[in-house]
Amino acid sequence: MGIFFKKDFLVYWRDRKEMMVAFLLPIALILVLGFTLPNWAEDGGEPLEIKAALVVADSREDGIVKFKTGLEASPISDEEKKALAEQAEAIRPEERLTELFADEKVRSFLEVVALDERSALRQLEDGQVDAVLTVPEGYTAAALDMLLLNKGDGAALMLAAEEESLKVNVLRSVLNGWLSDMNHEAAIWSAGGDDGGDRAGSETAGRPVGGIERIEGVELVGSFQYYSLAISIFFALSVATTTASKAVAEKREQVFRRLLLAGARPYRYLSGKAASTFVMCMLQMTALIAASHFLFRLFPGKPFAFWAGMAAVVFMLCLAVAGLSAVYTALLFRMDNADAASGISFILMFVFGMIGGSLVPLNFLPDWVKEIGGWTPNGLALTSLIQWIQGSPVSDLRMPLVYQGLFFAAVMAASLLIFPRRGRG
Amino acid sequence: MFPIFLSQWMKEKRNPVLLLLFVGLSIMATLLFGGSMNGKMRIDVFGEAGALSKSEAAWLGLLNRSESFVFRPEDEQTARKKVREGRADLAVKLTGDDYRIVASVEGPNVGLADQYLRTVYERELRLRAAAETPEEAERLRESIAAFLERPPFSLLTTAPDGSELTRYNMSLQLLFGFALFLAMLTMGFKINAITKDKTSGMWNRLILSPVRKTEMYAGYLLYGTLIGIVQIVLVLLVFRFVFGVDLGNRYDLLLLIVVLYAASSVAMCILLAGVLRTPEQFMMLFPAIVPLMPLVSGAYMPPGTITNEILLGVSEAVPLSHAMKALTDVAIYGAGFADLWIPIAKLLLIGVLCMGIGINLMERRTA
Numbered sequence A: 001m002g003i004f005f006k007k008d009f010l011v012y013w014r015d016r017k018e019m020m021v022a023f024l025l026p027i028a029l030i031l032v033l034g035f036t037l038p039n040w041a042e043d044g045g046e047p048l049e050i051k052a053a054l055v056v057a058d059s060r061e062d063g064i065v066k067f068k069t070g071l072e073a074s075p076i077s078d079e080e081k082k083a084l085a086e087q088a089e090a091i092r093p094e095e096r097l098t099e100l101f102a103d104e105k106v107r108s109f110l111e112v113v114a115l116d117e118r119s120a121l122r123q124l125e126d127g128q129v130d131a132v133l134t135v136p137e138g139y140t141a142a143a144l145d146m147l148l149l150n151k152g153d154g155a156a157l158m159l160a161a162e163e164e165s166l167k168v169n170v171l172r173s174v175l176n177g178w179l180s181d182m183n184h185e186a187a188i189w190s191a192g193g194d195d196g197g198d199r200a201g202s203e204t205a206g207r208p209v210g211g212i213e214r215i216e217g218v219e220l221v222g223s224f225q226y227y228s229l230a231i232s233i234f235f236a237l238s239v240a241t242t243t244a245s246k247a248v249a250e251k252r253e254q255v256f257r258r259l260l261l262a263g264a265r266p267y268r269y270l271s272g273k274a275a276s277t278f279v280m281c282m283l284q285m286t287a288l289i290a291a292s293h294f295l296f297r298l299f300p301g302k303p304f305a306f307w308a309g310m311a312a313v314v315f316m317l318c319l320a321v322a323g324l325s326a327v328y329t330a331l332l333f334r335m336d337n338a339d340a341a342s343g344i345s346f347i348l349m350f351v352f353g354m355i356g357g358s359l360v361p362l363n364f365l366p367d368w369v370k371e372i373g374g375w376t377p378n379g380l381a382l383t384s385l386i387q388w389i390q391g392s393p394v395s396d397l398r399m400p401l402v403y404q405g406l407f408f409a410a411v412m413a414a415s416l417l418i419f420p421r422r423g424r425g
Numbered sequence B: 001m002f003p004i005f006l007s008q009w010m011k012e013k014r015n016p017v018l019l020l021l022f023v024g025l026s027i028m029a030t031l032l033f034g035g036s037m038n039g040k041m042r043i044d045v046f047g048e049a050g051a052l053s054k055s056e057a058a059w060l061g062l063l064n065r066s067e068s069f070v071f072r073p074e075d076e077q078t079a080r081k082k083v084r085e086g087r088a089d090l091a092v093k094l095t096g097d098d099y100r101i102v103a104s105v106e107g108p109n110v111g112l113a114d115q116y117l118r119t120v121y122e123r124e125l126r127l128r129a130a131a132e133t134p135e136e137a138e139r140l141r142e143s144i145a146a147f148l149e150r151p152p153f154s155l156l157t158t159a160p161d162g163s164e165l166t167r168y169n170m171s172l173q174l175l176f177g178f179a180l181f182l183a184m185l186t187m188g189f190k191i192n193a194i195t196k197d198k199t200s201g202m203w204n205r206l207i208l209s210p211v212r213k214t215e216m217y218a219g220y221l222l223y224g225t226l227i228g229i230v231q232i233v234l235v236l237l238v239f240r241f242v243f244g245v246d247l248g249n250r251y252d253l254l255l256l257i258v259v260l261y262a263a264s265s266v267a268m269c270i271l272l273a274g275v276l277r278t279p280e281q282f283m284m285l286f287p288a289i290v291p292l293m294p295l296v297s298g299a300y301m302p303p304g305t306i307t308n309e310i311l312l313g314v315s316e317a318v319p320l321s322h323a324m325k326a327l328t329d330v331a332i333y334g335a336g337f338a339d340l341w342i343p344i345a346k347l348l349l350i351g352v353l354c355m356g357i358g359i360n361l362m363e364r365r366t367a
Helices: A002-014 A016-036 A060-073 A078-090 A093-102 A117-126 A139-149 A166-201 A223-252 A255-261 A266-296 A304-334 A338-355 A367-373 A377-389 A395-418 B002-014 B017-038 B054-063 B076-084 B108-130 B134-149 B170-200 B202-208 B213-242 B251-275 B279-289 B292-296 B309-316 B319-333 B337-366
Strands: A050-056 A110-114 A131-135 A155-160 B041-047 B069-073 B090-095 B098-103 B153-158
Touching: A002 A016, A002 A223, A002 A266, A016 A223, A016 A266, A016 B279, A016 B292, A016 B309, A050 A117, A050 A166, A060 A078, A060 A139, A078 A139, A093 A139, A093 A166, A117 A131, A131 A166, A139 A155, A155 A166, A166 B108, A166 B134, A166 B153, A223 A255, A223 A266, A223 A304, A223 A338, A223 A377, A223 B279, A255 A266, A266 A304, A266 A395, A304 A338, A304 A377, A304 A395, A338 A367, A338 A377, A338 B017, A338 B170, A338 B279, A377 A395, B002 B213, B017 B170, B017 B213, B041 B054, B041 B076, B041 B108, B054 B069, B054 B090, B054 B108, B076 B090, B076 B098, B090 B108, B098 B108, B108 B134, B170 B202, B170 B213, B170 B251, B170 B279, B170 B292, B170 B319, B202 B213, B213 B251, B251 B279, B251 B319, B251 B337, B279 B292, B292 B309, B292 B319, B319 B337
Parallel strands: A050 A110, A050 A131, A155 B153, B041 B069, B041 B090
Antiparallel strands: A131 A155, B090 B098
């Protein structure tokens, strides 16, 4: 096997440009994904900057006057009228809106400018503002009518936008959340009467603590760590495809037949392929993880045991990849059509990458696909490494490692079965 | 040109398995990825003592009145395992009248879920504080629900002229994104035939034949483009007529964009094939480069999510971003030809540039 290993390794080594690409491309990828996406995924990072115009077409005084006029006409006692009028003075829906926009958290991503209707619409058209929020005429009156007299359809704010963009959606959900809080308050107030309302509004109401559960010794996995691992693992998978495509050239140039004529045993050719793939894969993974560790400070201050566990996972993954390369090679020599064989390796790599979560965000996948994807060599390596980073015990690593070993054994056995025997190659 | 085209077709006809596999898998993948996104986000829930207690089950009922989340009870071990393995973004632990989120990877979904959970909890706790007895709480809840049937405050979202604002359809974007992305894979595989024919000596024999060089390239490229078009159209037809997805009513424009996309993608494949000399190198790097395209062009996220200048710049060079934008514009906003000329022009530009440089590189290599 030694001599075959040397041959295959030299074939790899000869094409150093390709090796550089296989090393630099993933680094570039990690860089791009790590620098651009986490800003969005981690704690909001780069905040959205939404600019909205506020058009107030309503006058509070007019609204109260109108409400009182309406009140006069209604058939209730004077005392009640007086109480209602007082309440009306106390309710200031538009002030709450100002409060919302002045809120520290809201202000960090939303800028509101007060404009008149015409210039607001013009700025919206020019794209200077993302949306126009209008407090329509009669807003106060409608709100008071509904709140105090249960009359009319309530008050509606108008939000105008050119198209439904992310910014408009965020603005809308902020407004909707705020409105639904107000509605809820009003609901409790009206249902519980003054008494219940007071208590509900008071501080005696319990508040949930909520938040993310922090467990001692468990760490969150950062986007950079995630992308580095996912991409390195996917490129490890591609080593098997590379081996197979090199075998295509050897088939084309009759290397294999010449070897047979020279008296070599077929399976030694195959094991040379697997061994060289394994070594290449290990080299590539080590280089990638080491480079991204030093470039991006992935795992600072981790103990030796951590690296040992990681090495074990990588080692078993590379074994599985080596097994895959043996299957690809065997298929190549069994099938007449080399294109079909390399097409199959291409497809397999792609399917593994997809369902193992290396190519597409996992949350797009239905549950059952995720389940299957967890059993692909790359998917399994990724999940076990994610667990390992979070500080799960060694016993959690045992099963995945054994499984990768079984996978290797199974595909090696399959490739030996598929591989043509002497005299039939 | 025609003979080249025919020879490609004959090869395919004699050995159709591979192409069928490519197209079939692509369609399946689009169905799988594009189709599963219409739903709500599923979150596993477990109680303090493992199984849900009665009061925790009541909370679960309250939580499930959401439009964007589905909470379902799950065994604690399983739920935690899913989160640890990164197969679920988060799980929720209900602890009496409080909750904790279990998450291992930081992400936007965690924040969204936390916000929702907090609102539900705060409201319910407030309501319980207002009521003295459970019966009263129940009565309160009912009257509040009745009150909220006609809320005093509301928000109306419209277009500037007061007409209804068209809702953006994210699952449609995903559908287009996957259909285009996977078609590029098939096309690349077909374009690789040129480099293969070069290494096998077929190309030299063709050069000696009366077929002109332009015709040779045209034959290969046209074939690749056509396969891509057929694949995308097939996917769209399946979605339109089997799953009843609304694609708007400008099928002519959709087809035009698909054709342009296929052509510019084939051009891009030629460029790649020109840079990567051998079919082997192409096969190795192509499947690593293509999956980046939807990621970079933001196909997986709502438009406007990516704000990074570099990433936006890179995505300008990717045919997928322009084609996807044009397709969604047509299908969702009913854009006409006049609205589409920018993405169309960009697609053409990418196509011409890539084709020019790519063929030049290929010719240089053979010389």
